[in-house]
Amino acid sequence: MVAQSYFARITLTLAMLAALFFAAPMAGAQEPVNPTARSVQEQQLLEALQGGNAISGRVSIPDQRAADLIKPEGRNWSGTHNSTVYWTTTAVVLGMLALLTVFYFVRGRIRLEHGFAGRTIKRFNSFERFAHWLTAVCFILLALTGLNLIFGRYVLIPLFGADTFATATQLGKVVHNYIAWPFMLGIAIMLVVWIKDNIPGRIDLDWIKAGGGMLKGGGHPPAKRFNAGQKIIFWSVVLGGAALSFTGVLLLFPQLAGEPGNWQLAQLAHAIIAAVMTAVILAHIYIGTLGMEGAFDAMGSGQVDVNWAREHHSLWVAERDTAVEGEPRGHVAPAE
Amino acid sequence: MARMKFLCDADRCIECNACVTACKNEHEVPWGINRRRVVTINDGLPGERSVSMACMHCTDAPCASVCPVDCFYTTADAVVLHSKDLCIGCGYCFYACPFGAPQYPKVGNFGSRGKMDKCTYCAGGPEADMTMAEYEKYGANRLAEGKLPLCAEMCSTKALLAGDGDIIAEIYRERVTTRGYGSGAWGWQTAYQESINV
Numbered sequence A: 001m002v003a004q005s006y007f008a009r010i011t012l013t014l015a016m017l018a019a020l021f022f023a024a025p026m027a028g029a030q031e032p033v034n035p036t037a038r039s040v041q042e043q044q045l046l047e048a049l050q051g052g053n054a055i056s057g058r059v060s061i062p063d064q065r066a067a068d069l070i071k072p073e074g075r076n077w078s079g080t081h082n083s084t085v086y087w088t089t090t091a092v093v094l095g096m097l098a099l100l101t102v103f104y105f106v107r108g109r110i111r112l113e114h115g116f117a118g119r120t121i122k123r124f125n126s127f128e129r130f131a132h133w134l135t136a137v138c139f140i141l142l143a144l145t146g147l148n149l150i151f152g153r154y155v156l157i158p159l160f161g162a163d164t165f166a167t168a169t170q171l172g173k174v175v176h177n178y179i180a181w182p183f184m185l186g187i188a189i190m191l192v193v194w195i196k197d198n199i200p201g202r203i204d205l206d207w208i209k210a211g212g213g214m215l216k217g218g219g220h221p222p223a224k225r226f227n228a229g230q231k232i233i234f235w236s237v238v239l240g241g242a243a244l245s246f247t248g249v250l251l252l253f254p255q256l257a258g259e260p261g262n263w264q265l266a267q268l269a270h271a272i273i274a275a276v277m278t279a280v281i282l283a284h285i286y287i288g289t290l291g292m293e294g295a296f297d298a299m300g301s302g303q304v305d306v307n308w309a310r311e312h313h314s315l316w317v318a319e320r321d322t323a324v325e326g327e328p329r330g331h332v333a334p335a336e
Numbered sequence B: 001m002a003r004m005k006f007l008c009d010a011d012r013c014i015e016c017n018a019c020v021t022a023c024k025n026e027h028e029v030p031w032g033i034n035r036r037r038v039v040t041i042n043d044g045l046p047g048e049r050s051v052s053m054a055c056m057h058c059t060d061a062p063c064a065s066v067c068p069v070d071c072f073y074t075t076a077d078a079v080v081l082h083s084k085d086l087c088i089g090c091g092y093c094f095y096a097c098p099f100g101a102p103q104y105p106k107v108g109n110f111g112s113r114g115k116m117d118k119c120t121y122c123a124g125g126p127e128a129d130m131t132m133a134e135y136e137k138y139g140a141n142r143l144a145e146g147k148l149p150l151c152a153e154m155c156s157t158k159a160l161l162a163g164d165g166d167i168i169a170e171i172y173r174e175r176v177t178t179r180g181y182g183s184g185a186w187g188w189q190t191a192y193q194e195s196i197n198v
């Protein structure tokens, strides 16, 4: 019995060893060595991105930007820049020009109801006019050099050739980047000197309801120093200008923007806000020159005709008269 | 005409950076600019992979579409090149490029980047082929000499392939079938809007 069980145990052990010996390579054949089993796959990484950021890794060169391997977002940004920005700008700017043309032909020039009085009163002092024209000249330069970056390639290269256009655009870029600063200064001054006259009030609602008296003749609704329309321009310029300055500075100093995605966003915002601002300013230029009789003088000489002032800013004239009681009404300009 | 492409077989790349060095030397690339670089994904983890990347010479190149002075052009071999004479250094192409290829000799502050530089697929620029003027701005024009880009030519493991897209895709496909694995043709989906099906 003892010998038999001994024999049985040995056989069993041998059988197990044999099984191990033959089974091991068989198991190996079922699972071939696959060095890529745990390797990163591009497809997985692309899916994990979900439209954001970049597939990044480690680089041995001392430029961390080089560590971004693939940024699929770049293609989307270029698409947006070339379609959305291009078409929005075209639509907004040309749309405003069309609107103003129609307005001019339908409404015509808004004339003084009672003609010129010949006497003028001071509306803007020289400092206010300086701030206005500083901002205005800068804005026009910024808008032209900016629009050139969007449209020049399609409109101006065929006209002037690639070399001339590139030279001009290089100059335009320098102008854009440096004129931005006096532009910001102008916005800041205007904000400080005019904010007190631009606080929205109940009277502005009435002015808007009456369409500012611009849509049809028959008198303008009462207004203080600035009517609702002018307040809208003021706030568009201040807020739009601030937004353009903010996004523009991010474009100028890419480090401030941080990752490329932020820069791209700032760029799109800059371009779209610029388009809207350009349209607003076109309307402003129209009404300040061609669109309304007597309006330009306010920013030209700073003196406006008394009748113009009474028609457009009745409450301002009234306030002004009480303030300078004792003096003759308004500043009497020498008869010309 | 061939449709030139790059393909990096990440399962072969050993991150030796020879392609990077070859490129810098062949074209006398300015200090601070790397037309080619090797990025290691999941560095130090099991399954890490290194990919050698440069300009991919994209189909419908995003860089070309945003350039305000339209200074890019595509050669008959589908290589995307640009003119440093026209470039105004606005930086737009850098932001449009999915591969970080465009680089500038100066820091971007105040729009002062200098002329954009990127991989030319060893095909020079708009100047006459193999002239000094071309070499100074863009580096060697190996394509005009009938040679392929140096980075791929001297890759010791032949991880980096350059040449006609169909041919290198076929080589890659064969490798994947033979060895049984492949981590993908890195960048192809983004650059050419196609990938290699094995």
Ligand code: HEM
Residues within 6 Å of the ligand: A081, A085, A139, A142, A143, A144, A145, A146, A147, A149, A150, A173, A174, A176, A177, A180, A181, A183, A184, A241, A244, A245, A246, A247, A248, A249, A251, A252, A267, A270, A271, A274, A275, A277, A278, B090, B111
């Ligand atoms: C206020 C400060 C401003 C700053 C700092 C600024 C800065 C910039 C910068 C850095 C760029 C990129 C191109 C380049 O490097 O020149 C740019 C583009 C542009 N800017 Fe300005 N800008 C400012 C104001 C304005 C204004 C007032 C306008 C016009 C209303 C404007 C319109 C544009 C346009 C249309 C572009 C081109 C956008 C595109 O290509 O999609 N900018 N700006």
Ligand code: SF4
Residues within 6 Å of the ligand: B054, B055, B056, B057, B058, B061, B062, B063, B064, B080, B096, B097, B098, B099, B100, B101, B102, B118, B191
């Ligand atoms: S990789 Fe970048 S630079 Fe090269 S063609 Fe594509 S978008 Fe242009």
Ligand code: SF4
Residues within 6 Å of the ligand: B063, B066, B067, B068, B069, B070, B071, B082, B086, B087, B088, B089, B090, B091, B092, B093, B094, B102, B116
């Ligand atoms: S940096 Fe030069 S090449 Fe690039 S988009 Fe601007 S002008 Fe064109």
